[in-house]
Amino acid sequence: MSPLQRFDNLSDDRRAAILQAAAEEFSLHGFDGASFARIIERSGLSKGAMYYYFENKEDLYRTVLLQAIGPLVTLWESVPQAQTAAEFWAGLADLLRRSFRFYEENPLAMGLGKSLVRLMTSGQHNAPVAELRAKAEQWTRDFFRRGRAVGALRTDLPEELLVPMILKMDEAMDAWFVEHWGEMEPAEMERIGGLLLDLVRRVLEPPRAAQEVS
Numbered sequence: 001m002s003p004l005q006r007f008d009n010l011s012d013d014r015r016a017a018i019l020q021a022a023a024e025e026f027s028l029h030g031f032d033g034a035s036f037a038r039i040i041e042r043s044g045l046s047k048g049a050m051y052y053y054f055e056n057k058e059d060l061y062r063t064v065l066l067q068a069i070g071p072l073v074t075l076w077e078s079v080p081q082a083q084t085a086a087e088f089w090a091g092l093a094d095l096l097r098r099s100f101r102f103y104e105e106n107p108l109a110m111g112l113g114k115s116l117v118r119l120m121t122s123g124q125h126n127a128p129v130a131e132l133r134a135k136a137e138q139w140t141r142d143f144f145r146r147g148r149a150v151g152a153l154r155t156d157l158p159e160e161l162l163v164p165m166i167l168k169m170d171e172a173m174d175a176w177f178v179e180h181w182g183e184m185e186p187a188e189m190e191r192i193g194g195l196l197l198d199l200v201r202r203v204l205e206p207p208r209a210a211q212e213v214s
């Protein structure tokens with residue numbers, strides 16, 4: 001039985017207590033600054049017991065991330081297929097609004113999101129970061145192709161150029177939002193998010209559609 005399977009066999013309350021202690025530590029100190037010893041102390045486990053359930057700090061971080069932002073990942077993965085370009089962009093705007101609301105209602109998830117974004121922008125490549133990068137790239141490619149299928153995205157430039165560009169733009173926007181989260185009212189953050197989405201739309205729409213929007 002793997003360490004994670006053993007963890008899954010714990011009672012709901014015990015699992016929740018361990019994940020809460022770890023989430024608070026990673027949220028406050030980031031992955032690099034988080035102390036496995038402090039997590040062990042706060043969770044009420046012995047060091048031997050923690051290693052019985054998790055191979056190392058990285059394994060625990062992966063589990064905490066999946067627990068905290070899993071609902072958001074599910075939200076983005078369950079986007080219905082748009083039938084028109086207008087539906088495509090309206091659906092993306094709705095996803096953005098719902099994502100903001102998720103983080104407003106789940107401050108601990110935002111703290112973990114900050115730690116993840118900082119890891120990604122620092123160039124570190126531990127397993128959780130690599131897994132989420134791969135998931136984000138696959139989701140972006142799927143979403144890109146669906147957008148092209150309904151005429152929402154330009155076809156005069158290759159996918160192999162546009163998809164990495166989208167990912168870099170998204171990474172830059174994520175980095176800005178996590179660093180400034182809490183400095184403005186939620187409505188203002190949503191307004192800026194909408195303006196950034198409009199910017200992305202103008203870059204990615206077919207040239208004629210972009211002229212009509214302006």
